[in-house]
Amino acid sequence: MRLGEVSTYVAQIRPHIHRRNRELFFMISKRPLLDLSLEAARLYDSVDGQRTVAELERMYPGAGDRLVQWHQAEIVELIPPITPPSRPHLVVIEPHMDDAVLSAGGRLLHRRGQCRMTILSVVKWSNFTTYLLLKRNFLDLQEITELRQEESALVARVLGAEHRCLDWSDAPIRFWPAERWSAQTVERFSAAPQAFVKLLPNYGDVALLAEELTQTLSALAPDELWIPMGLGDHIDHRSTRSACLLMLSKARDRFSKIPVSMYEDLPYSATAGHVPQIRAAIAASGGQSTPGKEDIEDVFEEKLRLVSIYASQFKLSYMEPTLRKLAEREGGGVGRFAEAYHRLEGKPSVPHEMHLSRDRAGLADLQHDTSVLLPVVAQKSRLTVMALPSGHLGNWKSDRESLASAFPNADLCVYVSDDVAWQTEVEGDGQVKLHIVQRGWRGWPGVFFRELFRFGTPTVVLWRGAYCTKPMRSAKKLVNLLIKALLPFRRVLFARTLWDFCSVLNEQVGKKPLSKAPMWKRQDPDELYKQKGDLAGAS
Numbered sequence: 001m002r003l004g005e006v007s008t009y010v011a012q013i014r015p016h017i018h019r020r021n022r023e024l025f026f027m028i029s030k031r032p033l034l035d036l037s038l039e040a041a042r043l044y045d046s047v048d049g050q051r052t053v054a055e056l057e058r059m060y061p062g063a064g065d066r067l068v069q070w071h072q073a074e075i076v077e078l079i080p081p082i083t084p085p086s087r088p089h090l091v092v093i094e095p096h097m098d099d100a101v102l103s104a105g106g107r108l109l110h111r112r113g114q115c116r117m118t119i120l121s122v123v124k125w126s127n128f129t130t131y132l133l134l135k136r137n138f139l140d141l142q143e144i145t146e147l148r149q150e151e152s153a154l155v156a157r158v159l160g161a162e163h164r165c166l167d168w169s170d171a172p173i174r175f176w177p178a179e180r181w182s183a184q185t186v187e188r189f190s191a192a193p194q195a196f197v198k199l200l201p202n203y204g205d206v207a208l209l210a211e212e213l214t215q216t217l218s219a220l221a222p223d224e225l226w227i228p229m230g231l232g233d234h235i236d237h238r239s240t241r242s243a244c245l246l247m248l249s250k251a252r253d254r255f256s257k258i259p260v261s262m263y264e265d266l267p268y269s270a271t272a273g274h275v276p277q278i279r280a281a282i283a284a285s286g287g288q289s290t291p292g293k294e295d296i297e298d299v300f301e302e303k304l305r306l307v308s309i310y311a312s313q314f315k316l317s318y319m320e321p322t323l324r325k326l327a328e329r330e331g332g333g334v335g336r337f338a339e340a341y342h343r344l345e346g347k348p349s350v351p352h353e354m355h356l357s358r359d360r361a362g363l364a365d366l367q368h369d370t371s372v373l374l375p376v377v378a379q380k381s382r383l384t385v386m387a388l389p390s391g392h393l394g395n396w397k398s399d400r401e402s403l404a405s406a407f408p409n410a411d412l413c414v415y416v417s418d419d420v421a422w423q424t425e426v427e428g429d430g431q432v433k434l435h436i437v438q439r440g441w442r443g444w445p446g447v448f449f450r451e452l453f454r455f456g457t458p459t460v461v462l463w464r465g466a467y468c469t470k471p472m473r474s475a476k477k478l479v480n481l482l483i484k485a486l487l488p489f490r491r492v493l494f495a496r497t498l499w500d501f502c503s504v505l506n507e508q509v510g511k512k513p514l515s516k517a518p519m520w521k522r523q524d525p526d527e528l529y530k531q532k533g534d535l536a537g538a539s
Contacts, residue, residue, distance in 0.1 A: 009078040011056060011067050012049035012157070015150035016312050017075050019044060024075060027147075027312065028131070028138050034075065040066065047076060074308055082113045082160030089116040091222035092263075093213065095240040097121045097152040097165070098310040102323070104226060104263040105303040106296025106339050108159055117161035118220055121152065122209065122240050126170035127178050129312045135190050141178040147312055155309050164220075166212060171235050172196040175395070176423075188422065194233070195392045195423075200503045201239040201353055209243035214251055225260045229278055229342065232268030233358060245282075245350045252347055260344040262289065267322045269340070274358055279342065281355040287348025293330050293338040300327060300337040359496070362467015363504065369493045370504045374406075376491055377458050382411045384451060384459040385498065389417040389440055391462030394499020396424045400432050402502040406509050415447050448486045455489040460501055466494040 016027050022041050023032040036044060043060050047067075057064040070076040090111060094100040100108065100119050111117060125145050131138040138144075149165060156163035169178075175196045176185060189196055217225070230241025241262075248255050264275060279289045296303065307323065308316040327337035354363045377383050383403070387393060393416070403412050412432045416424060421436045437443040451457070461483055465476045484492050495501040 006068065006078050007052065007054040007057070007064065008081050009053050010049065010081075010157075011047045011051065011053055012077050012079060012154060013044070013047050014075060014077055014309065014311070015147055015154060027129070028136070034073070043067075053078065074311070077154055077158060077309065079157050080160075084113055084116050084160045086116055088223035089118065089221065090224045090226070091118045091120055091217065091220050092226040093120050093122065093228065093240065093244060095121075095228060095234070095236040095265075096123050096126075096170070097148045097163075098307075098313055099228060099237070099265060100226075100263075101155055101303070101306045101310070102319075103228070103266045103269075104339055104341070105306050106299050106327075106337070107263075107294050107341070108161070109299040109302055109306075110294070110296070112160045115223075117156075117159060118222070119152070119156055119159075119161055119163050120216065120220075121163070121165045122243075123168050123170050123236055124149070124165045125168070125173065125178070127173055127181060128170060130314060132186055133190055133193075135186055137183050137186055139178070139181045139186070141173070144312070151310050151312060155306055158306060158309070164216075166209075166216065168209070171199070175199075184422075192392075197235055198233045199235045199394055199497065199499050200357070201235055201242055202503075203506075206239055206242045206246060209239060210246040210250065213243060213247045214254075217247075218254070222258060225255070225258055226341070227260065227262055228265050229262040229269075229275070230356065231265040231274050231278070232271055234268070237265050237268065238353070238356070242350065242353060242356070245348070248344070249348065249350050261292075262342045262344060264340045264342075266326055267319070269326060270322065271358065275340075275342075277358070277360065278351075278356055281351035282344070282348055284355070285348040285351045287344060287346040289342040289344055291340065291342050293340050295331065295336075295338050296327065297331065297335070297337045300324075359467045359500075362494075362496075363500070365467065366493065366495055366500065367504050367508075369491070370501070370508055373458055373491060373493060374508060377407050377410055381409070382413065382454070382457050383407055384454070384457050385412070385414040385501075386447065386459065386461045387414070387416045387420050387498065388444065388461065388463040389419055390464035391417075391466075391495075392420050392497055393423045393462075394497040394502070396498075399498045399502045402506055404431050406505050418443070451487060458491045458493070459487050460493045460495060460498075462495055462498055462501070464496060466496045 017033070018025050018027070019036075019041075022036045022038070024034040024036065024044075025032055039060065043056065043063050043066060046056060046059060053064050053067055056067065067076055067078065071078050092100045092104065092108070108117065125141060126148060127139045127141050127144050129138060129144055129147075149163075152163045152165075172189060172193075173181075227244040228237055228241050230238045248260065269275065279291075282289050304316060304320055304323065307319060324337075327339065328334055330338035330340045332338075354360055354367065357363055385403075393399060413435065414432060415435045415437050417440065418436055418438050419440065424434060435447075437447055451459070463479070465479060467476075480494055483494075493501070
């Protein structure tokens with residue numbers, strides 16, 4: 001980028017850059033990025049996101065060269081002058097504030113100045129930054145949320161777009177409320193982030209989000225709509241995908257003439273086999289998805305620059321190799337870059353969530369076993385749940401309520417490993433008896449011995465390998481067989497989490513649980529749980 005090319009560009013400091021005295025820092029870092037001279041400090045204070053490079057050059061001769069240097073150092077962003085038309089209007093729905101640029105940034109750059117663009121983020125509230133993975137105790141919900149919004153607003157300005165945001169909360173703070181996070185929670189998240197995000201979507205949340213998206217899009221009146229494909233295991237991506245499909249299904253007349261396409265969520269599109277699985281599920285529900293690719297070789301480096309603005313979320317040096325590899329996979333060779341999408345057509349109902357999940361085979365087994373379990377427990381007075389050290393619960397409060405509701409006449413005995421026990425907010429009640437198993441795996445032989453002679457007691461075992469992928473299937477079967485041998489003369493079910501089991505259980509008994517998210521909009525439960533077929537689709 002040369003000075004003569006950017007004289008009409010507007011200069012703006014990146015949101016995560018902070019000045020302390022005459023030093024610049026990245027977020028809460030104590031290591032300065034740059035020492036400013038007195039003249040440079042005056043220029044820095046004059047960069048207000050409104051003045052052009054030419055205006056700043058007139059105020060401070062030589063400012064243009066310095067701004068170009070700051071741009072190269074990722075301190076300042078230089079925003080090109082863009083006046084998009086009012087029509088056509090492209091709306092892109094993203095789960096989090098970065099997903100649209102990660103997954104479709106090149107295609108958005110191609111449309112810069114050619115149409116009106118709105119990026120609509122579902123998740124607003126979040127305490128996630130890269131500091132969480134580094135075990136740094138930076139958890140201010142308001143500050144981090146505002147920072148992420150400022151990054152997204154800057155990205156939108158560079159694209160000539162508008163950024164809007166719904167009022168939903170990020171999965172980790174739905175799993176564990178933000179006000180209860182501590183240094184210990186940070187340690188747990190860093191060690192096992194999947195425990196906070198790898199969950200089945202909640203039916204009530206999906207219905208509520210679908211309704212909110214319908215209302216928002218009615219006001220935006222898009223001429224074209226892009227939605228996430230929901231690849232990978234992150235509950236926010238899956239919930240957003242399913243809510244979009246539900247919205248399109250329930251408001252077919254409103255969206256029938258609008259081109260709709262699904263973008264492949266990056267970096268989750270690296271997951272083998274998930275794209276064809278989702279396409280097959282959509283086809284089975286009466287829809288069609290036609291794949292396409294758009295060459296982005298001419299804007300790939302500029303896409304990486306856009307991605308780098310989300311520096312609170314990841315370092316570009318970490319993300320770039322994956323983005324480059326996936327873009328080359330779609331482009332067909334080294335140095336040839338493309339982004340994949342799938343045009344949605346037809347009038348599909350919403351595929352069952354199980355059919356969209358990468359754990360489809362394991363969940364199908366769980367669904368079958370649960371249907372057999374229900375009449376067995378009805379004849380028994382006891383149900384045992386074992387959360388082994390490699391498993392986890394999901395949402396103890398709502399899951400406990402689901403167990404009690406499904407088995408009102410049974411004693412419910414839940415054994416939880418001590419490294420999982422932090423997920424339990426209360427110890428249980430008269431019906432649900434919670435037992436903490438101390439000393440990790442060493443404490444479990446005693447549990448199996450205690451349960452050994454409770455013949456006929458149905459037992460649900462929670463562990464990470466409950467439904468492994470093919471390379472681990474033999475090992476999983478061996479573990480399952482060993483556990484069944486230790487629990488003879490009873491029906492034993494396997495699930496990865498108690499949330500999975502209760503999700504399938506609630507479906508079997510015809511109940512759809514409410515979201516427990518503290519900052520999400522609430523609606524009358526009767527409105528959320530209308531007609532099971534609206535969400536379930538074809539089984």
